Amino acid sequence: MKNVFDTFFFTEILQGLGVTMKHFFKKKVTYKYPYEDTPVFPRFRGIQYIKTDEEGVTKCVGCYLCQVVCPSECIHIVTDCGHKGQRLIRKYELDLSRCIYCGYCEEACPVDAIHMGRDYHTVDNTRDNYVVNMKTLTQNYKKEQKMAEAKGEQL
Amino acid sequence: MQMVNLKINGIEVEVPKDSTILQAAEKAGVHIPVLCHDARLNPFGACRVCLVEAVGNPRLMTACTTPAAPDMEILTNTEKLQKIRKTVMELLLINHPLECPVCDKGGECTLQDLTYETGLTNVRFDAEPNNTEVDHTNPFIERDIDRCVLCGRCVRICDEVVNIQAISFVNRGTETMIGTAFDQPWNCEFCGQCISVCPVGSLNNRVYLFKNRPWNLESVDSVCGLCSCGCYIKLDHEGNEVFRMNEAPEEGANHGYLCAKGRFGFEFINSMERETECRIRKNGDFETVDFEQALDTVSEKLGAIKSEYGSDAIGVLVSPRLTNEEAFLAQKFAREVIGTTNVYSLEPTTSLPEATYEDVENSDCVVTLNIDVTESNPILGLAVRKAARMNDAGLYVYYPSETALKRVATEMHTGTPDAVYAAMDELVAGKTKAAEALKGAENPVVVYSPYNTADLYYAQELKKAYPSLKLVAARSKNNSQGVLDMGAKNGFGPGLKETERGVNLRKGLENQSVKALICLGENVAVRTGWSEIERAYSHLELFMVTDPFMSETAKRGNVYIPVATYAEKNGSFTNLEGRVQEVQKAVDKGVCTDSDVIAALSAKLGKELTADVDEIREMIRKENPLYKDVDFNGGLVKYPYAIKGEFEKETVAAGEGSFYLYPAALRLHSGSYTRWSHDLAKVYGDAKLIINDKDAEAAGIESGNEVAVKAGDVIRVFAAEVDKNMTKGCVSLPEDYADTADLFTKGRVLKVSIEKSG
Ligand code: SF4
Ligand code: SF4
Ligand code: SF4
Ligand code: SF4
Ligand code: SF4
Ligand code: FES
Numbered sequence: 001m002k003n004v005f006d007t008f009f010f011t012e013i014l015q016g017l018g019v020t021m022k023h024f025f026k027k028k029v030t031y032k033y034p035y036e037d038t039p040v041f042p043r044f045r046g047i048q049y050i051k052t053d054e055e056g057v058t059k060c061v062g063c064y065l066c067q068v069v070c071p072s073e074c075i076h077i078v079t080d081c082g083h084k085g086q087r088l089i090r091k092y093e094l095d096l097s098r099c100i101y102c103g104y105c106e107e108a109c110p111v112d113a114i115h116m117g118r119d120y121h122t123v124d125n126t127r128d129n130y131v132v133n134m135k136t137l138t139q140n141y142k143k144e145q146k147m148a149e150a151k152g153e154q155l
Numbered sequence: 156m157q158m159v160n161l162k163i164n165g166i167e168v169e170v171p172k173d174s175t176i177l178q179a180a181e182k183a184g185v186h187i188p189v190l191c192h193d194a195r196l197n198p199f200g201a202c203r204v205c206l207v208e209a210v211g212n213p214r215l216m217t218a219c220t221t222p223a224a225p226d227m228e229i230l231t232n233t234e235k236l237q238k239i240r241k242t243v244m245e246l247l248l249i250n251h252p253l254e255c256p257v258c259d260k261g262g263e264c265t266l267q268d269l270t271y272e273t274g275l276t277n278v279r280f281d282a283e284p285n286n287t288e289v290d291h292t293n294p295f296i297e298r299d300i301d302r303c304v305l306c307g308r309c310v311r312i313c314d315e316v317v318n319i320q321a322i323s324f325v326n327r328g329t330e331t332m333i334g335t336a337f338d339q340p341w342n343c344e345f346c347g348q349c350i351s352v353c354p355v356g357s358l359n360n361r362v363y364l365f366k367n368r369p370w371n372l373e374s375v376d377s378v379c380g381l382c383s384c385g386c387y388i389k390l391d392h393e394g395n396e397v398f399r400m401n402e403a404p405e406e407g408a409n410h411g412y413l414c415a416k417g418r419f420g421f422e423f424i425n426s427m428e429r430e431t432e433c434r435i436r437k438n439g440d441f442e443t444v445d446f447e448q449a450l451d452t453v454s455e456k457l458g459a460i461k462s463e464y465g466s467d468a469i470g471v472l473v474s475p476r477l478t479n480e481e482a483f484l485a486q487k488f489a490r491e492v493i494g495t496t497n498v499y500s501l502e503p504t505t506s507l508p509e510a511t512y513e514d515v516e517n518s519d520c521v522v523t524l525n526i527d528v529t530e531s532n533p534i535l536g537l538a539v540r541k542a543a544r545m546n547d548a549g550l551y552v553y554y555p556s557e558t559a560l561k562r563v564a565t566e567m568h569t570g571t572p573d574a575v576y577a578a579m580d581e582l583v584a585g586k587t588k589a590a591e592a593l594k595g596a597e598n599p600v601v602v603y604s605p606y607n608t609a610d611l612y613y614a615q616e617l618k619k620a621y622p623s624l625k626l627v628a629a630r631s632k633n634n635s636q637g638v639l640d641m642g643a644k645n646g647f648g649p650g651l652k653e654t655e656r657g658v659n660l661r662k663g664l665e666n667q668s669v670k671a672l673i674c675l676g677e678n679v680a681v682r683t684g685w686s687e688i689e690r691a692y693s694h695l696e697l698f699m700v701t702d703p704f705m706s707e708t709a710k711r712g713n714v715y716i717p718v719a720t721y722a723e724k725n726g727s728f729t730n731l732e733g734r735v736q737e738v739q740k741a742v743d744k745g746v747c748t749d750s751d752v753i754a755a756l757s758a759k760l761g762k763e764l765t766a767d768v769d770e771i772r773e774m775i776r777k778e779n780p781l782y783k784d785v786d787f788n789g790g791l792v793k794y795p796y797a798i799k800g801e802f803e804k805e806t807v808a809a810g811e812g813s814f815y816l817y818p819a820a821l822r823l824h825s826g827s828y829t830r831w832s833h834d835l836a837k838v839y840g841d842a843k844l845i846i847n848d849k850d851a852e853a854a855g856i857e858s859g860n861e862v863a864v865k866a867g868d869v870i871r872v873f874a875a876e877v878d879k880n881m882t883k884g885c886v887s888l889p890e891d892y893a894d895t896a897d898l899f900t901k902g903r904v905l906k907v908s909i910e911k912s913g
Contacts, residue, residue, distance in 0.1 A: 068368070068370055080365060081364040110255065111256055
């Protein structure tokens with residue numbers, strides 16, 4: 001009986017329209033990306049950055065732990081031995097187009113070097129640009145520092 | 156054998172008397188953690204990680220040193236033991252730097268593994284790391300003393316196995332560390348055995364240092380291709396780069412030991428200096444061509460030469476670098492495709508393997524004739540040392556100067572080459588103590604060089620006098636034996652069957668009857684007796700050389716084809732024991748193998764030869780009676796004779812001059828491959844003239860000076876190295892360098908005059 005009533009008077013549609021009307025008069029939440037930034041949540045994981053020490057030298061020691069833990073195999077490291085017997089990083093590449101932003105690399109790093117940042121502006125028109133190297137990753141650190149400072153936070 | 160019964164964690168086991176609890180546990184399948192223990196070394200009991208509990212005994216005992224006694228009941232994993240093990244680990248970690256991310260041992264570190272195994276997360280004691288500088292001065296061993304856990308494995312292996320005693324514990328108590336006496340530079344055999352046993356990152360392989368991590372590497376079982384010892388190795392590689400030539404502890408005929416060449420000299424495989432393109436000489440200059448073009452040129456030339464001069468104007472020279480399969484294919488190519496018996500190897504067939512390493516290790520009397528075996532064949536050298544030290548065998552050494560065997564030798568006969576031969580005469584005459592020892596011995600062994608006719612005479616005489624004697628012909632190259640077995644030798648078919656003889660290579664080159672030479676991997680220009688034949692090459696209408704590098708010989712050829720090293724092909728090598736072992740392909744450097752070249756060339760000449768290893772092996776089984784039933788994976792070949800032929804007792808040195816010159820082996824180099832390794836070259840790059848300190852002083856020569864050596868009309872200049880162990884009145888030079896080969900062409904032992912030059 002109820003069914004016939006509902007079918008006859010379109011009650012469900014009216015209910016639905018009610019919801020629409022309710023939101024119609026509310027304040028709008030649409031962000032005009034890319035002209036406007038969306039807020040990110042505190043635990044959001046964006047593009048990685050790699051910390052540097054006071055002298056601007058990367059903290060990464062090239063231990064390959066992030067490479068081995070990364071489930072999507074997007075980190076590629078090549079190391080070598082320097083003249084004075086130090087561990088050198090010849091290459092550190094991270095393919096952002098493969099990264100699933102799981103944050104395992106951050107977890108695995110024993111020296112607090114790689115971190116998940118808050119930047120999510122990955123869009124680019126060629127795939128090659130998604131492969132970032134140590135230089136970009138340490139520059140990201142500076143960017144992140146500035147962003148954090150602006151908010152009065154510390155990395 | 157007397158056995159004892161005991162119980163380990165409730166499991167009954169029976170082990171031979173004198174076994175340790177650890178061995179019993181192994182048999183019972185019970186795991187006991189160890190740190191300082193190594194099965195190849197004497198029990199030591201330094202780290203206390205292996206503590207176990209015996210029921211009814213309040214004292215804990217170390218499983219690695221305590222003998223298993225009848226009716227023991229051992230518990231290995233009680234709560235009490237877990238607690239104690241944890242404490243032991245905590246104590247070990249007090250002054251350990253824990254820089255695992257940087258440390259090269261990360262991923263294969265026993266200390267790391269044990270920390271994980273014991274579940275240690277928090278150390279109760281305050282960390283007190285030392286801060287000693289890392290020692291990078293050694294070209295092969297990086298030493299970070301802070302990470303050392305004082306297990307003594309390095310000290311023990313260097314003493315018990317290598318017998319060099321280069322390192323030891325220095326200082327006492329908390330100051331104890333591993334070092335050399337009086338802090339001298341670490342200058343030893345550089346065998347790297349100490350690195351291989353160090354359970355932590357205290358002694359690291361400098362050549363591999365920081366290049367990669369173990370979990371990235373793939374490993375292939377293979378055989379070292381640098382000398383005739385035939386060591387079983389692991390080729391650790393990632394992508395197409397070889398990162399390590401690693402030992403397989405306790406495995407293979409070499410028991411997992413390696414020498415400096417094998418452990419550190421692999422770099423030539425990855426070398427940027429390797430060639431990838433074929434070359435053809437046009438109007439005097441090399442021109443790059445592709446593989447097809449090169450082969451076309453060769454096959455056209457071969458066809459033309461064959462129709463003009465007949466097939467006997469063509470020769471095929473096979474180097475011992477080739478695998479058995481390749482050598483077999485090469486002789487087939489010569490005999491069946493070209494139709495000539497002119498197939499050559501520079502190796503002699505006069506002596507064949509008779510004894511194995513095991514025979515040497517278990518011998519009760521070893522004689523080495525005129526060979527510095529620890530240098531020329533380091534792993535055979537270890538077996539000789541083991542016999543002399545572990546079974547107290549008599550070791551009688553005949554060599555012009557003092558060698559590393561001095562520490563263990565019962566008697567050392569040194570002196571000028573003539574004096575050494577005189578001593579060997581006495582030995583043969585049966586008058587000396589060594590002869591007595593040979594007579595009384597049950598398993599006597601004689602090690603000699605098969606390349607020296609004079610020594611062959613003595614070896615043969617000894618064999619006649621003592622029939623129970625086993626002879627070890629210390630061949631030099633990785634497949635010196637195999638290429639002969641495969642019939643890549645003038646007058647010898649597969650299985651060393653005597654066949655029709657072709658043109659003598661030297662004569663054929665000199666009288667210009669050989670017009671084309673196909674040289675597979677041999678670097679003739681640096682081989683004694685062949686280096687000066689350069690003039691003879693110039694008439695060759697075709698001189699094709701295959702080699703991974705542009706070698707001295709390749710530069711003189713008119714067609715060059717780059718080929719693979721042993722790390723890039725499948726096949727087998729036969730070592731100096733006559734043991735056939737499989738070589739496996741690990742990497743691909745984008746060049747073909749020698750068998751590919753032969754197969755492609757045959758196809759061009761209208762006959763199909765397969766390059767497939769399995770198919771070739773089938774053929775070998777059919778056509779080579781010696782290899783009919785041999786297991787290619789470690790089987791021993793039974794040879795028909797140990798020495799055959801008549802030898803002159805030519806012991807008088809050729810030439811005139813005040814010094815005796817004789818060839819000495821160089822541990823770090825074994826022919827032309829190793830010289831492409833920059834790491835090895837750091838220690839011994841060029842041929843050095845070794846001279847006694849008194850003689851050097853008299854001639855005003857110091858280490859590093861340039862010295863001209865004159866033998867007849869040949870004058871060559873070398874850097875000198877002053878060495879106290881050299882016999883007065885003698886000088887030595889290594890073989891297999893272009894300059895030294897020129898000298899030794901005049902004779903194995905020479906009288907020369909030397910003069911400081913420049
Ligand atoms: S976030 Fe995850 S997928 Fe991305 S690089 Fe790190 S480990 Fe790899
Ligand atoms: S885990 Fe950290 S230190 Fe190690 S390689 Fe990655 S970023 Fe560098
Ligand atoms: S020796 Fe082992 S525990 Fe010590 S720093 Fe190296 S990897 Fe870590
Ligand atoms: S490299 Fe060999 S000889 Fe040198 S200290 Fe180590 S074990 Fe001894
Ligand atoms: S250097 Fe290595 S092998 Fe030698 S005592 Fe120290 S930890 Fe043991
Ligand atoms: S392994 Fe037994 S005491 Fe070290």
